[in-house]
Amino acid sequence: MIMHDKFLWLTGGVVTLLLIASITGWLLGLRVKTESGRAVIDNLNARVRAWWVMVAIFAVASLLGKLATIIMFSFISFFTLREFLTLTPTRASDHRALSLAFFIFIPVQYYLIGLEWYALFSIFIPVYGFLLLPSLSALNQDPEHFLERCAKIQWGIMLTIYCISHVPALLLLDIPGYSGQNALLLFYLLLVVQMSDVLQYVFGKIFGKTKIAPVVSPSKTVEGFIGGGVGATLIGASMWWITPFTLLQAAGMAFVTVLMGFLGGLVLSAVKRSLGAKDWGTMIEGHGGMMDRMDSVSFAAPIFFHLTRYFFAV
Amino acid sequence: MWLSNLLIGLTRILVGAFPRWVGSTPSHAQRIYFANHSSHIDTVALWAALPPGLRAKTRPVAAADYWNQGAIRRYVASKGFNAVFIERTHPDASTDPLQPLIDALEQGDSLIVFPEGTRHRQALPAPFKAGLFHLAERFPNVELVPVYLENLHRCMPKGTFFPVPLICTVRFGPVLNRIADESKPAFLERARQAVVELA
Numbered sequence: 001m002i003m004h005d006k007f008l009w010l011t012g013g014v015v016t017l018l019l020i021a022s023i024t025g026w027l028l029g030l031r032v033k034t035e036s037g038r039a040v041i042d043n044l045n046a047r048v049r050a051w052w053v054m055v056a057i058f059a060v061a062s063l064l065g066k067l068a069t070i071i072m073f074s075f076i077s078f079f080t081l082r083e084f085l086t087l088t089p090t091r092a093s094d095h096r097a098l099s100l101a102f103f104i105f106i107p108v109q110y111y112l113i114g115l116e117w118y119a120l121f122s123i124f125i126p127v128y129g130f131l132l133l134p135s136l137s138a139l140n141q142d143p144e145h146f147l148e149r150c151a152k153i154q155w156g157i158m159l160t161i162y163c164i165s166h167v168p169a170l171l172l173l174d175i176p177g178y179s180g181q182n183a184l185l186l187f188y189l190l191l192v193v194q195m196s197d198v199l200q201y202v203f204g205k206i207f208g209k210t211k212i213a214p215v216v217s218p219s220k221t222v223e224g225f226i227g228g229g230v231g232a233t234l235i236g237a238s239m240w241w242i243t244p245f246t247l248l249q250a251a252g253m254a255f256v257t258v259l260m261g262f263l264g265g266l267v268l269s270a271v272k273r274s275l276g277a278k279d280w281g282t283m284i285e286g287h288g289g290m291m292d293r294m295d296s297v298s299f300a301a302p303i304f305f306h307l308t309r310y311f312f313a314v
Numbered sequence: 315m316w317l318s319n320l321l322i323g324l325t326r327i328l329v330g331a332f333p334r335w336v337g338s339t340p341s342h343a344q345r346i347y348f349a350n351h352s353s354h355i356d357t358v359a360l361w362a363a364l365p366p367g368l369r370a371k372t373r374p375v376a377a378a379d380y381w382n383q384g385a386i387r388r389y390v391a392s393k394g395f396n397a398v399f400i401e402r403t404h405p406d407a408s409t410d411p412l413q414p415l416i417d418a419l420e421q422g423d424s425l426i427v428f429p430e431g432t433r434h435r436q437a438l439p440a441p442f443k444a445g446l447f448h449l450a451e452r453f454p455n456v457e458l459v460p461v462y463l464e465n466l467h468r469c470m471p472k473g474t475f476f477p478v479p480l481i482c483t484v485r486f487g488p489v490l491n492r493i494a495d496e497s498k499p500a501f502l503e504r505a506r507q508a509v510v511e512l513a
Contacts, residue, residue: 082481086465095474096476102479281481
């Protein structure tokens with residue numbers, strides 16, 4: 001099957017899934033009686049509606065090609081960093097460092113993907129960014145909470161720019177026998193991560209009893225994690241035909257992706273709580289902020305990228 | 315107007331400027347919105363947070379010594395957000411510096427004012443200047459709506475050139491009630507407290 005056909009099949013599959021979700025939400029809405037049930041269903045329907053929009057944006061960017069995809073993810077980094085720093089206490093003396101992060105580091109990091117300059121892409125933020133930004137803050141001579149401020153800013157940049165940029169970076173991998181199809185790999189990664197989130201939510205809502213980390217993330221349950229994790233791994237395995245992986249390899253990659261996605265959700269939930277918030281923002285109706293949707297992606301993407309690069313790329 | 319849309323689009327991308335109507339609802343009643351002032355983005359952020367229908371009839375008050383200086387700023391202020399210019403320094407004692415605002419209110423427009431008179435570095439507003447009191451006395455039927463702009467002092471504090479994009483919410487509070495024969499200082503402090511309570 002050529003790339004174009006695969007893409008059509010995938011889009012058709014996702015649209016079918018969303019149709020099923022929309023119809024299910026509508027039917028549940030007809031049957032619900034209680035006040036709290038109504039709230040859950042309204043949130044479910046808002047989530048599904050937001051999914052239609054997100055899938056549409058993603059599909060259009062993919063069809064437009066590599067440049068559009070890179071630009072789309074640079075905006076995702078921009079909006080997630082904006083959410084992260086909105087909740088993070090910083091001081092006026094961090095102003096220049098923060099401006100630099102938004103207006104220099106995001107464009108450069110994504111430009112490097114466009115240039116396919118892997119060596120600089122992989123060290124630009126951890127080396128140059130992490131040394132230059134605190135220097136700028138220090139020059140402002142404000143030692144109050146200096147270490148905490150630097151740590152928070154760097155962690156935010158790490159997650160929102162560096163980690164998330166590893167999704168479109170899949171486009172620069174040179175995989176033998178797979179040239180011109182890297183966009184499918186990007187689709188695959190996001191599909192597995194997001195299906196894992198969705199299925200964990202669904203299994204958790206239906207069977208969830210035993211909480212994994214009630215203090216940090218009250219919605220995560222053992223039942224949800226197992227059901228969602230197994231489900232998403234099976235979906236990932238069954239989609240091996242759009243990847244450079246064999247069936248078993250695809251199952252392994254999907255499993256690691258699910259695991260990392262779970263950890264991402266857990267860690268960012270802890271970060272959120274330490275900042276005193278429940279959601280990262282209000283940008284995506286029903287989901288919260290952009291970061292609420294990208295938390296698992298930010299952890300899964302770099303690992304997925306490096307495993308693929310090490311084992312499959314030249 | 316394309317410039318207005320561009321300004322609003324940029325403001326949305328930079329700071330969001332999402333409205334929260336906590337004590338009042340959008341209304342076509344003639345109003346004076348008064349808010350805390352900490353950055354150059356404030357004016358457009360508050361204006362962008364209003365529904366488009368109200369925006370057309372609501373004019374931000376901008377300092378003439380800043381926004382009326384140079385062709386570009388003047389063009390942006392007058393064409394972009396339909397500003398009413400106010401002279402902060404008025405050597406000529408024979409004219410009332412509030413006259414342009416009075417004219418706008420008499421035409422039926424709503425106004426956006428920053429009664430602190432200038433930008434401040436801190437999140438909470440400084441004491442208000444008297445202009446709001448005089449406008450309130452002269453126009454007893456115009457609704458006075460307190461507004462709190464959150465986070466904008468972090469986005470673009472006084473003295474900085476580049477903004478830091480942070481999400482700003484624009485909170486509209488309940489219409490300030492009128493108390494007969496209230497003294498000027500009491501009114502101004504009550505108005506300031508109405509903004510502080512939204513913080």
